[in-house]
Amino acid sequence: MQSQPFLGLAQRQQLSLTPQLRQALHLLQCSSQELALEIDQALATNPLLELADEAPESGAEPLVVDASPWGSGRSHLVSDDIPEPADTPGLAEHLLQQLHATRVSERDAALVWALIGELDDRGYLEFDPQVLAEQLPDGIEVADAEWRVALRLLQSFDPAGVAARDLPECLRLQLHVRHAEWSKPLLDLAAQLTEHLDDLAAARWGQLCARLRCDRESLEAARAVLRQLEPRPARAWSAEATHYAVPDVLVRVVRGQWQCVMNPAVERPIRVSPGLAADLEGLKNAGGLLAQLRDARSLLQGLQQRRQTVLRVAECIIGQQPGFREQGMAGLRALAQKDVAHLLELHESTVSRAVRLKYLSTPWGVFELRQFFSAAVATESGGETSAQAVQVLMASLLADELASKPLSDMRLAQLLAERGVVVARRTVAKYREAMGVLPASLRKS
Known part of the structure; x- marks a missing residue:
């Protein structure tokens, strides 16, 4: 049967983001340094924008809670100057540039x-199609196969290993990209070795040789290959940002009460020039300038939304962490981003963007907002504490260990149990790695 041309109307759902929504999401996830760059660029390219004399209003009343456990003697200083941000683009911008250059x-x-x-900050992706599907507009459905295609495309971008779900996958992605540097048998052995990283770290050479059916010389060669790979693909884009942290939200203790307020140093106040905007209203042939006027107002609206969202999320986080106000990080309780999203009636992805590279200045120090989210850990009394609090306790134990006899993961688990925190040895090893602490065999001096 020969097909015939057909002209008709059909309805279909299409995934799309308006420029205004894209801008608002981008501004929300910007760090203070990235935001400074955005404002500088807007001032340089849009003649309708100018610096305002006064700081913008946050649009929300400060959250005030009894701060008596803190006392009134603690104080902190916050600089009004933001360090000059690095000129190099962030990892997200680097990936988006590649996406724009790809025909998809x-x-x-x-x-x-x-x-x-x-x-995340390592360049890893905790990929869950169901969670990501919930972020899409109502009526938009994406099949798992479509997510897999998008993931493979992202994993093909530079840097090699980006968007891996875990360390073994990150290493295997890099082996695939750099396959021309080593022989195929050596690559295959190195890829198999990525599934036995715990044994490799513990130097269980005999077990590894038996499991992988290789000799010690081949095992050492495969190990040398893995040592040339990068376990944190985003390291090159995060090195500059780790030199300093400008708090986005300040916690101030005032007459026994504490308040959460936005740091005026983070965002220089800008506005649409009143005179120029008024002049444009009477012009008929000012299409380009009117477009810039819309862009300027859209930027101001995005900045206002960013201020309100970040402040609301910070207030909610601190309000849900009474133990932190009493003990600092050691008093954190389990808290998930979905809990904050539910309390504020926001989407979980909005909370995730709002806490990305955002810092909170408190009497206990300056902390990244992400640090306040932690999984629940059972205590001997039947209650719960947080993984962050357990890591703080582990840090105090490790600080007192003898250099000649460092604490093993099993011994750390025993000491934690004596303090009422019951965790498995593998959990201790996971927390130790997250803290950047080497195994006991490598700490011994």
Whole structure:
């Protein structure tokens, strides 16, 4: 049967983000240094924008809670000057540049864009199609196969290993990209070795040789290959940002009460020039300037939304952590981003962007907002504490260990149990690695 041309109307759902929404999401996840760059660029390119004389209003009343456990003697200083941000783009911008240069459908590009927004500071992706699907507009359905295609596309970008779900996958992605540097048998052995990293760290050479059916010389060669790989693909884009942290929200103790307020040093107040905006109202042939006026107002609206969202999330986090006000990080209780999202009636992805590279200045020090989210850990009394609090306790134990006899993971688990925190040895090893502490065999001096 020969097909005939047909002209008709059909309805379909399409995944798309308006420029205003893209800008608002981008501003929300910007760090203080990245935001300074955005404002500088807007001032340089849009003649309708100018610096305002006064700081913008946050749009929300400060949250005031009894701060008597803190006392009134503690104080902190916050600089009004933001360090000059680095000129190099962030990892997200680097990936988006590659996405724009890749010929893909608008739908696939939108899915990759969503995945980029979920990358953590290491460049890893805790990929859950169900969670990401919930972030899409109502009525939009994405099959698991589509997510897999978007993930493979993102994992093909530079740096090698980006968007991996765990360390073994990160290493295997890099082996695939750098396959020309080593022989195939050596690559295959190195790829198999990524599944036995615990045994490799513990130097269980005999077990590894038996499991992988290789000799010690081949095992050492595969180990040398893995040592040339990068376990944190985003390291090159985060090195500059780790030199300083400008708090976005300040916790102030005033007459026995504490308040959460935005740091006026983070965002220089800007506004639309009143005179120029008024002049444009009477012009008929000012299409380009009117477009810049819309862009300026859209930017101001995005900045206002950013201020309100970050402040609301910070207030909610501190309000849900009474133990932190009494003990600092050792008093953190279990808290998930979905809990804050539910309390504020926001989407979990909005909370995730709001806490990305945002810092809170408190009488206990300056902390990243992400540090206040932690999984629940059972205590001997039947209650719960947080993984962050357990790591603080582990840090105090490790600080008192003897250099000649460092504490093993099993011994740390026993000491934690004596203090009422019951965790498995593997959990202790996981927390120790997250703290950047080497195994006991490598700490011994």
